[in-house]
Amino acid sequence: MYRLAIAFALISSPVLAQVATQAGTDGQNALGTVPCAAKTGDPLQSCNAELRRRDDGTATLAVAIGNGNVRNIYFTDGVPDSSSSTSQLTYETRGDLLVIFIEPGEVYEIPKAALNTQ
Template identity: 70%
Template sequence: MPRFILALAVFATPALAQETTLAGTDGKNSLGTIPCATIAGDALRSCNAELRRRDDGGATLAVGMGNGEVRNIYFTDGIPDSTNSTAKLSYETRGDIMVIFVEPGEVYELPKAALNN
């Protein structure tokens, strides 16, 4: 199985520059960090994350929320369509970054390219 490393993406947010790293990979799943805020009003911080590819072509982004919980965001055809939360999910694209919102105040930023590899 070939091994590869997803490229490091650097981008600016209103608060400060954040880095997304999805460097550790087994050729299918990637480990790293993404910018996130898990409480309404909090600034973005670096959260541990794993992007897991599913056999059906979809993906799951598992993000450590910092309180022992993990937020799973499920993707179909590169679009976030559900989470392990009952709260409303929405997203928008800002350049090369997908910004995912889970009400009332969770925010997750992911390079769109990470979903294409």
Template identity: 80%
Template sequence: MLRFAFAFALMSSAATAQVATLSGTDGQNSLGTVPCAVSAGDPLKSCNAELRRRDDGTATLAVGLGNGEVRNIYFTNGVPDSSSSTSRLSYETRGDILVIFIEPGEVYELPKAALSTQ
């Protein structure tokens, strides 16, 4: 049963827009796309993603990088705290969007509402 579905338009620049979509699959896990860039200087593109929430307040965002690899980003209480990369992770909030950076040039955008408990 679909417990929630939403689409959220994101502006990556004044000229282009990216869309993040997450559609509930079982009320806890979600499938969809998120805007991402996997190399420094790349424009944002739609990347397949799965958001897996757990009852303990943690979550994992698995993002397909388009080359057969998957980047896992781990959250605790809605805050990204590590990833499957050994590189440094940082983030910032831009309005209702969580922008996650993994050095040297990976960027992921996720609506903060996607991480809230249902």
């Protein structure tokens, strides 16, 4: 669980130097911020987020994307497989960073280590 705290606490995008932070964790769940953009053309900003991990290898990342909206991104064994949006979800790996895209223009940056199963 210590890896989750470290991974969620310090990551940066080489382009925009946005930082994910950790406000607290109970060893299973973590609160903090992740770099995100809610619309095409928006710059990345720090969005409040909660990572909820389960023992079966699944996790949910809930990200506040503004105007009271929350985007849930669902993971299985550290891989994003769906979201609360009906739009297409794709992702790519950039070093230790998982960059998630949800059409038409949402972007989320997550440290891969935060999603690793124990």
